[in-house]
Amino acid sequence: MPKVTVDGVELEVPQGATVLQACELAGKEIPRFCYHERLSIAGNCRMCLVEVAPGPPKPQASCALPASEGQVIRTDSEMVKKAREGVMEFLLINHPLDCPICDQGGECDLQDQSIAYGRGASRFHEAKRAVTEKYMGPLIKTTMTRCIQCTRCVRFSEEVAGVDEIGALYRGENMQITTYLERAAKHELSANVIDLCPVGALTSGPYAFEARPWELKKTLSIDVSDALGSNVRLDSRGREVLRILPRVNDDVNEEWLSDKGRYMVDGLTRRRLDRPWIRRDGKLDAATWEEAFAAVAKINPGKSIAVVAGDMVDCETMFAAKKLAGALGSTLLEGRQTGLDYDCSNLAAVNFNSGLAGIEEADALLIVGSHVRWEAAVLNARLRKIAKRGGKVFLIGPEWETTYPATFLGNDLSVLDKLPKAVTDAFKAAQRPALILGGAGLGRGALGACLAFAEQFKLVRDGWNGFNVLHMAASRMGGLMLGYAQKGGIADLVATKPKLLLSLGADEVDYTKFADSMIVYVGHHGDKGAHAADIILPAAAFSEKPGTYVNTEGRVQLADKAVFAPGDAREDWTVLRALADALGVSVGFDSFDQLRAAMTAEVPALGREGLADYGGLPKAGKGAKANGVIEGYPIKDFYLTNPIARASETMQRCSAELLHGEVFAEAAE
Amino acid sequence: MAARHLEPDTAELRARWGNFAFTKAWEAKARTAIAKYPDGRQRSAVMALLDFAQRQIGEETNTQGWVPIPVMEYIAKYLDMPVIRVVEVATFYTMYNLVPVGRFHVQVCGTTPCMLRGSDAIMQACKNRGMRKGHTSDDGLWTLTEVECMGNCSSAPMVQINDDNYEDLTPERLDAVLDALAAGKAPKPGTQEPGRHTVEPLGGPTTLKAMVKANFDYRKEW
Numbered sequence: 001m002p003k004v005t006v007d008g009v010e011l012e013v014p015q016g017a018t019v020l021q022a023c024e025l026a027g028k029e030i031p032r033f034c035y036h037e038r039l040s041i042a043g044n045c046r047m048c049l050v051e052v053a054p055g056p057p058k059p060q061a062s063c064a065l066p067a068s069e070g071q072v073i074r075t076d077s078e079m080v081k082k083a084r085e086g087v088m089e090f091l092l093i094n095h096p097l098d099c100p101i102c103d104q105g106g107e108c109d110l111q112d113q114s115i116a117y118g119r120g121a122s123r124f125h126e127a128k129r130a131v132t133e134k135y136m137g138p139l140i141k142t143t144m145t146r147c148i149q150c151t152r153c154v155r156f157s158e159e160v161a162g163v164d165e166i167g168a169l170y171r172g173e174n175m176q177i178t179t180y181l182e183r184a185a186k187h188e189l190s191a192n193v194i195d196l197c198p199v200g201a202l203t204s205g206p207y208a209f210e211a212r213p214w215e216l217k218k219t220l221s222i223d224v225s226d227a228l229g230s231n232v233r234l235d236s237r238g239r240e241v242l243r244i245l246p247r248v249n250d251d252v253n254e255e256w257l258s259d260k261g262r263y264m265v266d267g268l269t270r271r272r273l274d275r276p277w278i279r280r281d282g283k284l285d286a287a288t289w290e291e292a293f294a295a296v297a298k299i300n301p302g303k304s305i306a307v308v309a310g311d312m313v314d315c316e317t318m319f320a321a322k323k324l325a326g327a328l329g330s331t332l333l334e335g336r337q338t339g340l341d342y343d344c345s346n347l348a349a350v351n352f353n354s355g356l357a358g359i360e361e362a363d364a365l366l367i368v369g370s371h372v373r374w375e376a377a378v379l380n381a382r383l384r385k386i387a388k389r390g391g392k393v394f395l396i397g398p399e400w401e402t403t404y405p406a407t408f409l410g411n412d413l414s415v416l417d418k419l420p421k422a423v424t425d426a427f428k429a430a431q432r433p434a435l436i437l438g439g440a441g442l443g444r445g446a447l448g449a450c451l452a453f454a455e456q457f458k459l460v461r462d463g464w465n466g467f468n469v470l471h472m473a474a475s476r477m478g479g480l481m482l483g484y485a486q487k488g489g490i491a492d493l494v495a496t497k498p499k500l501l502l503s504l505g506a507d508e509v510d511y512t513k514f515a516d517s518m519i520v521y522v523g524h525h526g527d528k529g530a531h532a533a534d535i536i537l538p539a540a541a542f543s544e545k546p547g548t549y550v551n552t553e554g555r556v557q558l559a560d561k562a563v564f565a566p567g568d569a570r571e572d573w574t575v576l577r578a579l580a581d582a583l584g585v586s587v588g589f590d591s592f593d594q595l596r597a598a599m600t601a602e603v604p605a606l607g608r609e610g611l612a613d614y615g616g617l618p619k620a621g622k623g624a625k626a627n628g629v630i631e632g633y634p635i636k637d638f639y640l641t642n643p644i645a646r647a648s649e650t651m652q653r654c655s656a657e658l659l660h661g662e663v664f665a666e667a668a669e
Numbered sequence: 670m671a672a673r674h675l676e677p678d679t680a681e682l683r684a685r686w687g688n689f690a691f692t693k694a695w696e697a698k699a700r701t702a703i704a705k706y707p708d709g710r711q712r713s714a715v716m717a718l719l720d721f722a723q724r725q726i727g728e729e730t731n732t733q734g735w736v737p738i739p740v741m742e743y744i745a746k747y748l749d750m751p752v753i754r755v756v757e758v759a760t761f762y763t764m765y766n767l768v769p770v771g772r773f774h775v776q777v778c779g780t781t782p783c784m785l786r787g788s789d790a791i792m793q794a795c796k797n798r799g800m801r802k803g804h805t806s807d808d809g810l811w812t813l814t815e816v817e818c819m820g821n822c823s824s825a826p827m828v829q830i831n832d833d834n835y836e837d838l839t840p841e842r843l844d845a846v847l848d849a850l851a852a853g854k855a856p857k858p859g860t861q862e863p864g865r866h867t868v869e870p871l872g873g874p875t876t877l878k879a880m881v882k883a884n885f886d887y888r889k890e891w
Contacts (some may be wrong), residue, residue, distance in 0.1 A: 164751030169760040170673060180753040181678055
């Protein structure tokens with residue numbers, strides 16, 4: 001471990017650290033534009049110049065210089081100050097002074113650093129360079145004249161996303177960042193370049209000119225668009241969430257967020273259920289809460305009640321509904337809306353055991369029936385790291401465009417019994433073999449065969465558990481922990497013909513099978529569930545209520561409430577509490593804190609943030625064989641998988657333009 | 670430089686160049702170029718392949734050649750690399766023509782040493798023959814470009830025409846070269862100064878004279 005001296009303070013830095021990292025360890029701030037922790041080192045902005053001895057008597061770019069024994073680094077000398085002023089002056093030569101009309105204003109690295117390290121006044125009187133606009137798709141708004149050519153976006157799409165489509169064309173002062181032939185950026189992580197851009201060259205299209213960062217209230221929350229539980233920040237003003245940004249969490253989403261998680265935000269204000277509705281003569285009529293509760297009371301279901309939970313509900317809502325059904329004497333709870341019926345007696349068998357960060361360590365990976373790019377876009381970036389490190393990746397299922405080298409073994413599950421030699425060899429040689437079982441695999445009953453595979457290749461070994469199930473619903477693991485699983489899946493609910501079916505924002509259920517039931521929909525969007533409902537009780541979306549979510553690796557995370565639900569809509573638990581009064585039963589909680597306490601008392605793991613412990617994998621059943629052909633993946637359209645996204649104009653446009661090839665005319669300025 | 674741009678990606682362009690493939694001769698060269706790099710590093714050969722494609726197109730169209738977008742896509746596929754990386758290389762180096770050029774691509778150096786030695790007159794001589802900067806003449810013979818230093822400063826001014834340099838030019842000497850080229854002859858490349866072979870000083874050395882015949886130790890004079 002080399003010892004270096006930074007501004008007179010001696011410290012030891014890890015082997016392989018750069019001078020910039022050494023300075024950060026010493027608590028010194030080094031300004032930078034092109035350097036980013038998660039991308040390769042480019043060294044082209046020159047903002048991180050420091051004075052290093054021994055070495056040439058000139059400032060050195062600290063981001064690309066390895067720290068070595070005995071270095072004396074100065075970040076506070078006159079030479080460094082002058083160098084930073086000089087670099088800043090060069091960067092500003094061609095940067096327009098349009099901060100008042102730039103969306104990056106207030107959260108712009110260039111703005112902040114020019115104030116902190118710049119000269120203060122311009123000496124440049126010549127004409128500035130101008131660059132023509134580049135089209136990068138419906139999500140990214142470009143103003144390339146502002147670009148300082150840090151190439152973070154180029155490196156992101158090449159290294160992290162694995163979709164080479166952004167590049168730097170021409171040279172010198174004519175250098176321009178563009179997508180190939182100005183086509184739209186077509187991958188699920190494309191909008192992350194907006195966060196990476198240190199200036200206002202790439203800004204958010206749908207959020208253009210909506211707000212200034214200092215006006216926004218920031219609320220910590222969890223993304224519910226997939227089962228990863230990406231950490232997000234909701235930026236709201238008044239009663240509206242204006243944008244969603246990722247938060248850094250190395251264990252979950254690093255600092256990325258899928259385009260859907262980021263841009264379904266405008267769906268939160270559209271197609272909202274803001275008052276109760278009651279179906280009369282086949283048509284939904286607006287009603288008051290009293291009328292709605294009276295209508296529910298009139299059903300008088302007794303024990304004949306079943307609850308089906310949607311993909312985006314929080315644990316508290318599911319627990320409140322469970323208590324309500326329990327008070328009425330029913331345990332008919334189900335969360336797997338589309339009819340999956342895999343065995344949930346041991347949650348370790350349906351958990352992402354390696355962990356989202358741990359899966360990176362795998363050196364051989366078999367993916368059974370999962371379109372990872374669409375089902376968990378952020379996870380796909382991690383899987384890419386496996387392939388980049390030389391790990392072998394095999395897939396069973398219909399082919400999709402992976403962003404890394406991978407071998408498809410066909411879509412017939414019976415291949416699990418007679419794996420090609422290349423696969424068995426790779427898994428026998430692997431130190432950390434792993435398997436990911438996705439929704440399409442679960443749907444074909446591959447769980448048993450995959451557990452057998454895990455035993456055969458010892459996926460569980462010292463300090464390593466390579467057996468993973470990848471869910472798609474943010475509510476899934478929480479639901480399974482709360483008992484939202486029947487042996488036969490939702491078919492069990494259908495078979496009992498409940499008088500009352502309580503739907504917690506469940507929009508993917510085939511409601512035609514519940515033709516004899518009265519359907520009470522507690523949800524936030526006028527989507528498929530509401531269309532089928534007999535009584536609609538308007539509730540809160542994920543941004544409008546505090547909640548506990550468990551992601552696919554069993555990580556318990558808390559989300560906060562950013563804004564109030566619109567109109568007469570109320571938080572879900574209050575609706576369910578009032579429903580209990582209407583049905584004349586007691587559920588045992590009167591406040592959210594009591595509800596949470598009751599939930600924690602029943603399922604202690606939900607009260608502890610962090611990974612829940614599900615114990616060891618169950619034994620594979622004897623003769624567990626998989627057969628059947630995976631014909632398709634559950635997700636048909638990445639951008640429209642949940643009611644919020646379906647209501648979002650941005651997501652609709654993404655779907656039409658990026659997936660279905662529709663052409664949109666650019667709005668005239 | 671600033672005028673450098675990609676030829677728009679139109680249906681006509683696709684129709685004309687969409688079926689581009691290396692001929693046998695160029696294919697063999699391409700294989701040799703790729704074989705120079707280790708397995709899996711085949712994309713290192715991108716510059717050679719772009720050059721070969723440009724030359725093959727030059728042969729087909731009887732010009733210096735250029736690289737249209739579909740050809741870049743062909744090379745990307747050939748080397749199993751993303752197209753945008755090929756386009757980055759092709760747009761970076763001025764030796765790759767991004768738009769069609771004429772039979773002879775006259776590149777006049779206008780950087781300081783050439784300018785001091787009279788490149789303005791050379792440029793004017795070209796213009797007098799009907800060439801315009803950045804354009805191809807109507808007969809398809811000439812394309813005029815002003816370029817930066819070509820490294821022939823000691824025999825300035827110079828022009829580069831396709832693969833050859835013509836140095837020590839005056840307007841008259843340039844006219845002679847261009848006339849010869851137009852007539853289908855191959856004028857002598859290199860210096861046009863009578864009696865000069867490469868870039869040696871005319872009329873004998875003016876410095877280090879004592880070293881002409883034998884080694885001489887100048888150190889005692891310092």
